[in-house]
Amino acid sequence: MLEVTLSFFVFGLLAAVMILINYLLGPRRPNPAREKPFECGSPPLQAGIGPVHVPFFLVALLFLLLDVEVVFFYPLALAFRGRGFGGFAALGGFVLVLAMGFVYAWKKGIFRWS
Amino acid sequence: MGKEALIEDIRTKLGRAVEAVSDSFGDTVLTVRSDSLRSALAGLRERPFDYAVLLDITCVDFAAGEGRFELVYHLYSLSRNVRLRLKTSVPASDPAAASASGLWKNAGWLEREVFDMFGVRFPGHPDLKRILTYEGFEGHPLRKSYPWRLAQPRIPLKDKL
Amino acid sequence: MQTRIQREARPESMLINMGPSHPAMHGTIRIMLELDAERILNAEVEVGYLHRGFEKTCENKTYFNLLPYTDRLNYVSPLINNLGYAMTMEKMLGVAVPERAQLIRVLMSELSRVSDHLTCLAAMAMECGAFTVFLYMMKAREFLWDTIEFTAGARMTTSYIRIGGVRADLHPDWRASLAAAVGETRKVLKDVAGLLDKNSIFQGRTRGVGVMSQEDALSYGWTGPCLRSTGVPYDVRKASPYLVYDRLKFEVPTGECGDNYDRYNVRMREMEQSLRLLEQIAVLIPEAPPLTGGLEIEPAEAIRVSRRQKAPGRVRLSPNLEGSEKDRLAGLMTSDGPVGVPPKEDTYATMEGLISHFLFFMNGKGIRPPKGDVYFSVEGGNGEVGFYIVSDGTDRPYRLHLRAPCFHVVAALEQLIIGRLIADVIPTFGSMNMIGGELDR
Amino acid sequence: MSGFDFLTTRLETALGWGRKFSLFHYPFITACCGMEYMSAACAHFDIDRFGAGLTRFSPRQADLLLVVGTVTHKLAPVLKTVYDQMLEPKWVIAFGACAVSGGIYQNYAVVQGIDRIIPVDVYIPGCPPRPETVLDGLMKLQDRIQHQKQDWRWGKKP
Numbered sequence: 080m081l082e083v084t085l086s087f088f089v090f091g092l093l094a095a096v097m098i099l100i101n102y103l104l105g106p107r108r109p110n111p112a113r114e115k116p117f118e119c120g121s122p123p124l125q126a127g128i129g130p131v132h133v134p135f136f137l138v139a140l141l142f143l144l145l146d147v148e149v150v151f152f153y154p155l156a157l158a159f160r161g162r163g164f165g166g167f168a169a170l171g172g173f174v175l176v177l178a179m180g181f182v183y184a185w186k187k188g189i190f191r192w193s
Numbered sequence: 194m195g196k197e198a199l200i201e202d203i204r205t206k207l208g209r210a211v212e213a214v215s216d217s218f219g220d221t222v223l224t225v226r227s228d229s230l231r232s233a234l235a236g237l238r239e240r241p242f243d244y245a246v247l248l249d250i251t252c253v254d255f256a257a258g259e260g261r262f263e264l265v266y267h268l269y270s271l272s273r274n275v276r277l278r279l280k281t282s283v284p285a286s287d288p289a290a291a292s293a294s295g296l297w298k299n300a301g302w303l304e305r306e307v308f309d310m311f312g313v314r315f316p317g318h319p320d321l322k323r324i325l326t327y328e329g330f331e332g333h334p335l336r337k338s339y340p341w342r343l344a345q346p347r348i349p350l351k352d353k354l
Numbered sequence: 355m356q357t358r359i360q361r362e363a364r365p366e367s368m369l370i371n372m373g374p375s376h377p378a379m380h381g382t383i384r385i386m387l388e389l390d391a392e393r394i395l396n397a398e399v400e401v402g403y404l405h406r407g408f409e410k411t412c413e414n415k416t417y418f419n420l421l422p423y424t425d426r427l428n429y430v431s432p433l434i435n436n437l438g439y440a441m442t443m444e445k446m447l448g449v450a451v452p453e454r455a456q457l458i459r460v461l462m463s464e465l466s467r468v469s470d471h472l473t474c475l476a477a478m479a480m481e482c483g484a485f486t487v488f489l490y491m492m493k494a495r496e497f498l499w500d501t502i503e504f505t506a507g508a509r510m511t512t513s514y515i516r517i518g519g520v521r522a523d524l525h526p527d528w529r530a531s532l533a534a535a536v537g538e539t540r541k542v543l544k545d546v547a548g549l550l551d552k553n554s555i556f557q558g559r560t561r562g563v564g565v566m567s568q569e570d571a572l573s574y575g576w577t578g579p580c581l582r583s584t585g586v587p588y589d590v591r592k593a594s595p596y597l598v599y600d601r602l603k604f605e606v607p608t609g610e611c612g613d614n615y616d617r618y619n620v621r622m623r624e625m626e627q628s629l630r631l632l633e634q635i636a637v638l639i640p641e642a643p644p645l646t647g648g649l650e651i652e653p654a655e656a657i658r659v660s661r662r663q664k665a666p667g668r669v670r671l672s673p674n675l676e677g678s679e680k681d682r683l684a685g686l687m688t689s690d691g692p693v694g695v696p697p698k699e700d701t702y703a704t705m706e707g708l709i710s711h712f713l714f715f716m717n718g719k720g721i722r723p724p725k726g727d728v729y730f731s732v733e734g735g736n737g738e739v740g741f742y743i744v745s746d747g748t749d750r751p752y753r754l755h756l757r758a759p760c761f762h763v764v765a766a767l768e769q770l771i772i773g774r775l776i777a778d779v780i781p782t783f784g785s786m787n788m789i790g791g792e793l794d795r
Numbered sequence: 796m797s798g799f800d801f802l803t804t805r806l807e808t809a810l811g812w813g814r815k816f817s818l819f820h821y822p823f824i825t826a827c828c829g830m831e832y833m834s835a836a837c838a839h840f841d842i843d844r845f846g847a848g849l850t851r852f853s854p855r856q857a858d859l860l861l862v863v864g865t866v867t868h869k870l871a872p873v874l875k876t877v878y879d880q881m882l883e884p885k886w887v888i889a890f891g892a893c894a895v896s897g898g899i900y901q902n903y904a905v906v907q908g909i910d911r912i913i914p915v916d917v918y919i920p921g922c923p924p925r926p927e928t929v930l931d932g933l934m935k936l937q938d939r940i941q942h943q944k945q946d947w948r949w950g951k952k953p
Contacts, residue, residue: 104810104945105883112879117853119373120873121384124360129368132391192392192775218445218728245572251755253727253744265742267729267757271572271586274593278729299575302765310409320358325402325794326904327869328355334410334903341414344903348872350911374825374873377852381825381864403870404825407904422899429827473830492837499834510830510923791826 137189141181148177196221199275202241207233220278227281230264231291237268237277238296244268244277247293250303252311254337256285262313264290283313292317310335359386359398367395370776374403378481378780382790383764385771385779392775397768404790412754417443417517417721418714420754425511427756428792431470431735433462433502435792436515441596442730442741443517446723449693454639454685455519456597461532461635462502462514463732464628468539469498470735470787471579471621471628478618478784479550482559487546494542497535504531517721518693519686521676523642532636536629543625550618560614564770564782571612575762578737580786583620584612590733602634617785643682653702660703671698693721720749729757736760736787758792807945814858814884815937816846821857823877826864828891831923840926845933854881859936860913865893866906878913886936889915890929892922 116123155173159166184190200214200221210229215222225233237244248267255261266279283290292315293300304315305324312333315321323330327347332339363369372378372385379385382404388396408427412420424439425432437459444451451459476491499509504525506512514521525531550556566576571584581588589606591599607623609616650670651659680697687694695714700707713719725747731740737759744753763786771779824832836842836850843849851857854877866874878887889909892898895918897907909915916939919932 108883110879112876113882115876115880117855117877117880118371119379119384120375120877121371121373122872122876124357124369124371124386129366134391217726218448220729246577247575248731248738249575249740249742249755249757251742253753265727267740267742271588276729297575298570298573299762299765302761306761323402325405327402334407337413339410339903341410342902344868346868346871346906348875348912350871350906352911374870375823375877377822377850381823381829382870403867403873404865405867405869405904406826406865406900407902410904411900411902426827426899429830473833476833489838492833493839496834496837496839509834509925511827 134189134192137184141184141189145177145181148174196275199242203237206241207236210236217278220276222278222280224280227264227283227290230281231293233279234266234293234296237279242270243272244270246271247297247300247303248276250293250300250307252307252313252335254285254311254335257337260285262288262311264307264313266293288313290315292321294318309333312336357386357398357400359388359396362396363388364395372779378783380477380788380790382794383783383788385767385783387776387779389776392777394771394774394776394779397771397779399764399767401764402794405794406791408756408795409754412751414750416749417723417751420751421513421516422511425513426791427758427795428470428734428736428739428760428789429510430473430787430789431463431466432511433466433506433515434470434732434734435739436513437463437597438730438732438734438739438741440515440517441732442728442743443721443723444688445730446726446728446743446745447517447693447721449518449688449690451519451688452685455687457635457639458505458520458524458686459515460597460599460602461524461632461639462506462520464631464635465498465502465535467735468625468628468632469495471625472498472539472542474735474784474787475546475618475621478781478787479546479556481780481784482556484550484553484556487549490542490545494535494539497531497538501528501531501535504528516687516694518688521686523682523686524639526642529636532632536632539625539629543622547622557615559777560618560781560785562611562613562615563774563778564614564785566612566766566770568612570766570769574766576737576766577762578734578759579620579624580612580617580763581737582606582624583609583616585610590731590738596732598638601638602631604628604631604634614781614785643685656703664703669699669702671702692719718749722747722749727753731757734759736763736789736792739792756792756795758795760786760788760793764788764793803945807943808941810945811941811943815940818845818847818859818886818933818937818940819849819851819857820847820859820861820888821852821854821877821881822850822861822863823874824863825866825870826891826893828864828893828923831921831926831929832861832863832890835926835929840930842930842933845930845937847933854878857881858885860885860887861890862887862894862909862915863890865891865898865900866909866912867904868906869904871906871912874909875912886916886940887913888917888919888932888936890919890932891924892920894918895920898922 155170159170204211210225210233211223212226213224246269248269251265253263253265255263261282261284264281264283268277268279290313292304294304301319302324304318305321307313308315308321309323309325310333330345368389370387370389372387374382374384384400386398387394408423411423421436424435427435472491472495476488479487502512503509505528506514566584568584568586571581577588585608587606587608592606604627607620609620650668653669656669675698676695680699683697692714696707696710701711723745725745727744729740729742731738738757739759740757742755743751746752767783770782822832834840860878860881889895893900894909897905901907906912917932917936919928921928
């Protein structure tokens with residue numbers, strides 16, 4: 080148990096240092112141009128960003144879903160380390176369910192841009 | 194078809210439009226009246242002469258000496274592999290010439306450049322505005338009257354220390 | 355100020371700048387896109403970000419001083435611009451260039467053409483994601499530039515091809531470096547063909563994208579590899595041969611349907627033709643006549659001696675002094691008319707040489723072509739590079755206009771990208787090989 | 796030098812060492828010098844040996860603005876915007892005679908040197924400069940970064 084809390088503590092410290100060090104060491108000269116969006120240097124043609132199209136949302140959600148699935152591989156692999164085929168079957172079931180969702184989305188044509 | 198025969202055909206076909214035919218360093222040069230420029234260009238593009246490629250449109254500023262701008266069109270016939278230079282003069286007071294953008298598609302940009310650099314207007318051009326310089330640039334740089342180093346910066350410049 | 359695209363844009367569509375400072379826009383073109391998700395509804399191309407006032411500068415400089423400016427027009431194949439300018443002037447002056455200088459000119463412009471196509475395809479492949487091809491082609495270009503640098507002294511902006519001939523003779527062991535360059539380029543071409551020709555990603559990005567019909571291409575005044583990719587075999591080297599191109603054997607590769615892949619393929623095959631030309635030229639160029647011996651004395655010694663009488667022998671001068679190999683000059687620079695700088699031996703040893711050298715650079719005395727206007731064009735990396743010069747008899751051009759091939763090619767960009775996805779703009783623009791210096795002059 | 800100053804100078808050298816070998820550059824390429832930039836960045840002369848190989852095409856992620864080639868008056872506002880949108884600490888290299896002083900183009904169209912628009916740290920002469928000159932210019936910038944005084948939060952105002 081100790082190593083888990085220790086790893087959380089170390090990673091937390093590392094993240095804090097990475098964020099704060101920039102705040103401490105970077106010289107800060109506020110500049111209004113930095114708030115405007117970067118449009119290759121030319122003045123932006125539109126004030127704000129208009130409504131974004133549906134296909135973008137679908138792809139984003141699907142990416143989020145599969146990304147989280149990949150993140151779960153590590154703790155599941157650790158948890159099922161000594162279980163042999165049983166563990167592998169559990170992990171396989173988890174992946175299979177999500178794969179079916181992915182194939183359904185693929186056949187529905189989310190990735191085929193109109 | 195030899196060069197002389199070609200010139201004779203062009204003279205007969207275009208008739209009144211042709212003012213003079215001359216030869217400069219081996220290239221045939223056709224001088225055309227400015228009001229019948231469009232018909233001359235259209236005529237040259239048709240079947241017998243078949244000048245399918247408009248190589249270039251440019252302008253020479255003789256405003257100081259002879260008070261006129263000279264528009265120079267370079268045409269090239271692909272099938273007969275022969276080039277032709279077509280010249281026409283427009284008065285320097287209000288320079289305007291018929292637009293060739295209907296005949297060739299690259300005439301659009303070429304005429305925009307001539308307008309930008311010399312101020313020659315092309316009525317009939319779909320979207321005549323500056324192409325090389327920027328909004329708010331007064332004057333036409335390639336005119337002889339425009340000083341060589343007169344810069345018009347778009348943003349304030351710090352002068353060198 | 356409202357641009358055209360802002361006026362015509364539908365309220366719900368998204369307006370984006372693919373602006374001047376963009377990795378794929380070579381830094382000098384701004385495309386304003388009206389998007390519906392990823393599809394381009396309307397596009398407006400804005401050029402002129404590299405308009406450096408070349409033509410206005412030409413009206414205020416003498417003919418001899420303009421050579422460095424011609425290097426910076428199409429800076430990917432600078433020697434071909436030099437060639438175009440020099441040959442236009444020679445046509446006006448009515449000057450005949452010696453045989454050896456013509457052969458060296460063809461050698462140099464073919465080297466420049468291969469490095470032009472290498473740079474263009476390297477940038478296009480990198481923008482489609484193939485970074486390895488970029489590194490391979492840049493490596494091959496280094497070898498080509500070494501060959502150019504041995505002779506011309508500079509890698510890129512050489513001003514080596516002068517009015518009336520060339521600046522200096524070839525480097526003594528130019529054959530070895532040329533053989534190395536040609537071999538290296540052939541190896542790289544084989545690797546890149548293996549990487550890209552049947553690569554399904556590259557095929558998907560370029561096959562059938564940016565299709566240009568023959569009529570449209572001719573109507574836009576396209577020339578060069580882009581026109582040949584639509585199937586029209588027009589090449590200035592074949593249509594109106596100049597220099598010694600009529601004596602050399604080479605084909606003009608053409609494409610079928612004028613899409614991006616054809617433009618890429620035509621450039622690859624054109625490079626092979628140029629390498630073939632280089633090998634033929636290497637055979638044609640005779641071995642340079644050995645410098646006739648004779649006593650060569652140091653300059654300091656010559657000055658000391660010439661205080662009392664004429665310096666006895668020839669003055670040994672450093673080879674990179676312009677026109678220093680006097681006896682070889684016959685093959686390099688034409689002899690009629692005050693075209694080139696007089697050879698340094700005369701300048702330093704004889705009074706007349708000094709006077710003619712001084713006069714050459716004086717105001718109003720240099721190269722003064724007869725009144726009149728002339729147009730001459732050569733086959734550049736992007737197409738027909740034409741110089742139109744109007745001279746009024748003085749030593750400065752009254753008007754000098756460059757027929758820039760990529761100005762016409764980019765004029766068709768809007769038509770090629772409307773209706774396509776935003777990712778198709780990159781290979782279409784990359785295959786056009788837009789060069790800012792030549793486009794905006 | 797009190798104990799505290801000793802600490803900050805050691806930290807400054809460490810900071811300088813860290814910054815100078817991880818320069819992400821934004822290649823603001825416009826004209827002929829771009830060809831020499833390609834040679835300098837590629838395998839033959841390899842700018843990556845000095846830690847400055849990674850090109851970032853967004854000013855938010857770059858700390859070195861490499862202005863390569865001619866800056867015309869039409870492009871000047873673009874350069875100013877890109878420079879302003881870069882995050883601190885940032886440095887600028889003027890690459891080539893046109894960026895340094897307008898080069899051979901002294902006419903109505905060209906800005907005579909980009910230091911009229913933005914502050915420049917290192918000027919690389921040449922038209923175009925040879926890749927070795929480019930690497931030398933980069934090394935001079937790295938020395939400058941190494942000995943740059945750090946403006947600490949506490950104490951003096953930036």
